[in-house]
Amino acid sequence: MTEEPQANPQPQPPASPQPEAPGENPSFVKLAMRNMVRKGRQSLFHFGLTAVGFLGFITLIAWLGRPQVPGG
Numbered sequence: 001m002t003e004e005p006q007a008n009p010q011p012q013p014p015a016s017p018q019p020e021a022p023g024e025n026p027s028f029v030k031l032a033m034r035n036m037v038r039k040g041r042q043s044l045f046h047f048g049l050t051a052v053g054f055l056g057f058i059t060l061i062a063w064l065g066r067p068q069v070p071g072g
Contacts, residue, residue, distance in 0.1 A: 026034075036043045
């Protein structure tokens with residue numbers, strides 16, 4: 001008995017991306033890191049605002065969802 005070729009062969013995974021050449025555009029991560037170094041104070045300020053806002057939000061959710069203790 002001979003085997004028939006498959007009608008739908010398994011798709012091959014895409015080839016791994018080639019490393020960037022020095023003349024190509026840098027990635028978004030590299031641009032973000034460069035901007036964070038260049039604007040360090042502003043980045044830290046925004047990070048602090050985000051952290052305070054997140055902690056405030058979590059505290060608010062915990063306060064609104066607190067259990068009701070009878071007689072308390």
